[in-house]
Amino acid sequence: MNYRHSMTCYTEGIKVLAPVKWRGLDGLMSVFWDAEGQPGAKGYYLSPDPRIVIFFNDVSPHIRMTNRDGGMVGHSRPMTRAVYVPAGVPLWTNFTSPHRFSHLDLHLHKDKLLRFLSPSVGSSAALTALRRPVEIQDVGAIETLAALLVDEVSNPSKHAIYAESLVGSIVSGLLDIPDPGSEQANGRLTQAQMNKLISRINARSDGRLTVAEMASTVGLSESWFANVFKQTTGKTPLQWQLCKRIDLAQKLLVESELTIADIAAQLGFSDQAHLTKAFRQIAGETPAAWRRMQHLL
Numbered sequence: 001m002n003y004r005h006s007m008t009c010y011t012e013g014i015k016v017l018a019p020v021k022w023r024g025l026d027g028l029m030s031v032f033w034d035a036e037g038q039p040g041a042k043g044y045y046l047s048p049d050p051r052i053v054i055f056f057n058d059v060s061p062h063i064r065m066t067n068r069d070g071g072m073v074g075h076s077r078p079m080t081r082a083v084y085v086p087a088g089v090p091l092w093t094n095f096t097s098p099h100r101f102s103h104l105d106l107h108l109h110k111d112k113l114l115r116f117l118s119p120s121v122g123s124s125a126a127l128t129a130l131r132r133p134v135e136i137q138d139v140g141a142i143e144t145l146a147a148l149l150v151d152e153v154s155n156p157s158k159h160a161i162y163a164e165s166l167v168g169s170i171v172s173g174l175l176d177i178p179d180p181g182s183e184q185a186n187g188r189l190t191q192a193q194m195n196k197l198i199s200r201i202n203a204r205s206d207g208r209l210t211v212a213e214m215a216s217t218v219g220l221s222e223s224w225f226a227n228v229f230k231q232t233t234g235k236t237p238l239q240w241q242l243c244k245r246i247d248l249a250q251k252l253l254v255e256s257e258l259t260i261a262d263i264a265a266q267l268g269f270s271d272q273a274h275l276t277k278a279f280r281q282i283a284g285e286t287p288a289a290w291r292r293m294q295h296l297l
Contacts, residue, residue: 007047008047009043010044015035017036023152027108027112030106032103033102033104034101036098037063042094042095051105051107052108054143055082055103056104060080062095062098063101065092072092076094077216080136083134084135086131086133114126117175130175132175134176136219148166188228189218201244225237242282246278248267252266260275
């Protein structure tokens, strides 16, 4: 049975340049767009089913996206070449400069996707993959598969099973499907992801990253990242980051002659009192008392 999607979509400043090409298949719909957006053009998209967007040119310098209402200031990120948006996850986009683009939209019934993935990876891993957003810039073979699908959508010449198999290959190549025995399959960050996060935090002199930057480091959306991060560490991302900043403060207290006020400024605390309050919460002592104890050891 052909599938008809029901996505809520509002756009402003985006102009379609050619007739939209689409094809409905069993549990999915493929739609190809050729369009352009003006500076300030924007869009809002929300679907009860998952969808995949694949761009055929680099839009990252021109389009920003966020999953947070009003999040274009402080919580947006560049649009990548391929995006998987889970069911029920809103997406806002904004053009920062004029740009012509073409992309393939795949609207996928969630039950169809679950039936496709479950026999191979198990229902638990399949559900985990369907709930996990994906944003990649290096599309590789996925772009080739998408181009073949666009050709078939534009000029159908084969049985529907051909187009459906192309969609299946795109899904398999794009979705972050965990090994059933891995930590991430159980809603946890892998050790490799934690190592990447720690490495990026350590590379910052003030030890500060936004939650959006932390999520981007491990390739997850903010909402999913916050969920699995707490499952992994027992802390929210900002609680964990504060502990890391206090670790840096302790290192500076021992290894440098900086004043506590200077350390507070270097680590991005508003003032010495702010650092002292946070330090006492984490370490149980004021920075001055902790430094004196270390010098006595």
